[in-house]
Amino acid sequence: MKEKLSIVKIGGNIIEDENALQAFLKLFSNLEGKKILVHGGGKRATHIASKLGIESKMVNGRRITDAETLEVITMVYGGLVNKNVVAKLQALNTNAIGLTGADVNSIQSDKRPVKDIDFGFVGDVKAVAHKSIDKLIQADFTPVFCAITHDGNGQLLNTNADTITSQVAVGMSALYNTSIYYCFELNGVLEDINDKNSVVKHINTKTYQDLLAKGIIADGMLPKLENCFDALRGGVNSINMGNTSMLTQENDNFTTITL
Numbered sequence: 495m496k497e498k499l500s501i502v503k504i505g506g507n508i509i510e511d512e513n514a515l516q517a518f519l520k521l522f523s524n525l526e527g528k529k530i531l532v533h534g535g536g537k538r539a540t541h542i543a544s545k546l547g548i549e550s551k552m553v554n555g556r557r558i559t560d561a562e563t564l565e566v567i568t569m570v571y572g573g574l575v576n577k578n579v580v581a582k583l584q585a586l587n588t589n590a591i592g593l594t595g596a597d598v599n600s601i602q603s604d605k606r607p608v609k610d611i612d613f614g615f616v617g618d619v620k621a622v623a624h625k626s627i628d629k630l631i632q633a634d635f636t637p638v639f640c641a642i643t644h645d646g647n648g649q650l651l652n653t654n655a656d657t658i659t660s661q662v663a664v665g666m667s668a669l670y671n672t673s674i675y676y677c678f679e680l681n682g683v684l685e686d687i688n689d690k691n692s693v694v695k696h697i698n699t700k701t702y703q704d705l706l707a708k709g710i711i712a713d714g715m716l717p718k719l720e721n722c723f724d725a726l727r728g729g730v731n732s733i734n735m736g737n738t739s740m741l742t743q744e745n746d747n748f749t750t751i752t753l
Contacts, residue, residue, distance in 0.1 A: 499631070499670035500529040503659040504677050506537040508738065509575055516582065518677065521741040523586040528631050528670070530662060531583075531590070531638045534655040535575040539567050542574075555714070559614040559652040567652050571640035580638055591635040595619075595643030596650060598626040601658060603643040603651050617643045617651030619658065622665030656718065660725035667729035674725065674733040675741060676718075682736040682749030683719075685710055693736070697751045699723070719751070726753045 502522060508514045522531060536557065540550045543566045551558040559567065576592040583590035595601030595617075603617025630637050639662065641655040656676070663672045682693040683705075694705065702719065705711045711719060722733045734740055736748025 496669070496671040498527050499666055499672050500525055500527060500675060501532065501659055501663045501666070501672060502529060502675040502677060502741070503532045503655055504534070504738075505655070506534050507679055508677065509533060509535055509579075510537050514738075515579075518738045519579070519582050519586060521738055523583060523588045525741055529636055530627075530631075530666070531579070531636065532641075532655055532659045532662065533571075533575060533579060533638070534641050535571045538575055539563075539570040542566055542570050553611050553613075556613065556654075557616075557652065558612075559616050561615065564615045564650065564652060568642060568650055571642050576638060576640045583636065583638070588636050589634060590638045591630060592638045592640070594640055594650065595653065595658070598630070599623050599646075600627050600637075601639070601643040601653075601662065602646050603653055605645060605649070605651060615649070615651050617645065617653040619643060619653060619661040622661055624665040624668055627662070627666065628669055656721060660721050660728075660730070663730045664725055664728035667731070672730050674722075674730060676733070676735045677738045677740070678735070679737065680735075681747055682740075683711065683715065691747070693747050694749055695747070697749060699753055702751075722751050723753070726751065 508518050543550050548562050572594050580590045580592040600623050601619060602621040603619050606613050606616045606618050639658060641653055643651050643653040645651060659674055663674050666672050681690055685692040685694055733751040734748055739745040740748035
């Protein structure tokens with residue numbers, strides 16, 4: 495029986511709210527067993543870039559990362575946000591270690607090829623060094639990954655944090671029984687977007703098709719769930735979506751996705 499490993503992803507809205515971040519990190523620290531944290535930080539990067547007079551260019555919600563923007567992202571994700579999170583976790587007695595994908599060669603990516611749009615220095619994950627990451631976990635460190643990977647040739651790459659989460663979980667599933675927790679503002683996947691309590695508690699391949707046919711899953715939730723099913727097919731045990739309170743035993747009002 496493989497040991498359980500939880501991979502938790504938090505988005506920019508939690509990072510931007512000091513109280514929400516502190517509350518989340520307490521829940522994360524209290525989460526039993528081995529764990530990994532993945533964070534974004536896009537809102538903070540946009541804010542800092544603006545202060546520096548650098549315009550943030552977005553296409554379909556995705557950031558165009560030119561050389562100047564990559565410098566800001568490296569400073570903000572890998573420095574400001576990551577080290578603040580690590581320091582707060584140390585204060586909660588969680589011995590965290592802040593990482594990019596370049597550290598211990600943990601996550602390598604390919605620079606996204608130019609098709610209709612040139613996204614610049616954006617990476618698509620191609621390899622996760624699960625044995626190297628496990629050495630940190632076995633040494634009782636809690637890895638905290640920011641949304642930066644590398645190409646193996648000295649180039650850092652801005653990489654989607656949801657994708658990092660799923661690919662790290664797939665990689666670690668060779669060694670552990672892996673579960674992903676995507677923490678965001680909603681209580682989970684909602685049957686009615688106007689009713690925050692209309693959570694669809696369980697989604698599998700069949701119910702997913704039913705929800706698609708009814709138009710309940712659409713827009714931005716579509717790629718998220720496609721990503722989830724890819725991860726499940728890659729060996730991840732279960733994926734959970736909801737607000738941060740799903741990390742507690744008391745809350746069962748969130749969405750669990752299985753094959």
